[in-house]
Amino acid sequence: STLSEAAPPNTVVALFNVRDRDSGDNGRTTCELTGEQPFRITLLAADAYALVTSEALDREQVAEFNVTVRARDEGSPALSASKTLLVRLLDVNDN
Numbered sequence: 001s002t003l004s005e006a007a008p009p010n011t012v013v014a015l016f017n018v019r020d021r022d023s024g025d026n027g028r029t030t031c032e033l034t035g036e037q038p039f040r041i042t043l044l045a046a047d048a049y050a051l052v053t054s055e056a057l058d059r060e061q062v063a064e065f066n067v068t069v070r071a072r073d074e075g076s077p078a079l080s081a082s083k084t085l086l087v088r089l090l091d092v093n094d095n
Contacts, residue, residue, distance in 0.1 A: 005059040005089045013039065013087055014051040018071040026075035034068040034082070041069065051085070059089040 003013055018029045031041050031049050040054040051067065065087045072080040 001085065002088045002090050003057070004092055005057045006092045007053055007057060009053050009055055011053045012050050013053060014085060016049055016069070017047050018049065019047055020073045022073065022075065026073055028074040029071050030074070031069055031071050034070055037065055037067055039067055057089055059091045062089070064088040
C-alpha cells in the first residue's frame with residue numbers, strides 16, 4: 001500500500017477483519033501492533049479494524065514501514081497469528 005507523507009493523523013491506511021470460529025472466550029479476538037510505529041489500530045465493529053496514522057509522516061526520515069499486526073484470541077492458552085503489511089510513503093515536497 002502507498003500513502004502520502006502529507007496524510008494527516010487518523011488517515012485510514014488499511015481495513016481488515018479478524019475471525020476466530022471458536023465460541024466463547026476462545027472466539028473473542030484483539031489486535032495489536034508490534035514495535036514503535038506512527039500507526040494505531042481502531043476497532044470499527046465486532047471483528048472489523050482499521051489501521052490509521054497516529055502522527056505526521058516524513059518520507060525523508062522513513063520511506064516505508066513494515067507494519068506487523070498481531071491478532072490474539074482470549075482462550076486459555078491464547079493463540080495468535082501475525083500479518084505484516086508494507087506501507088510505502090509517497091514524497092510530496094521534493095523539487
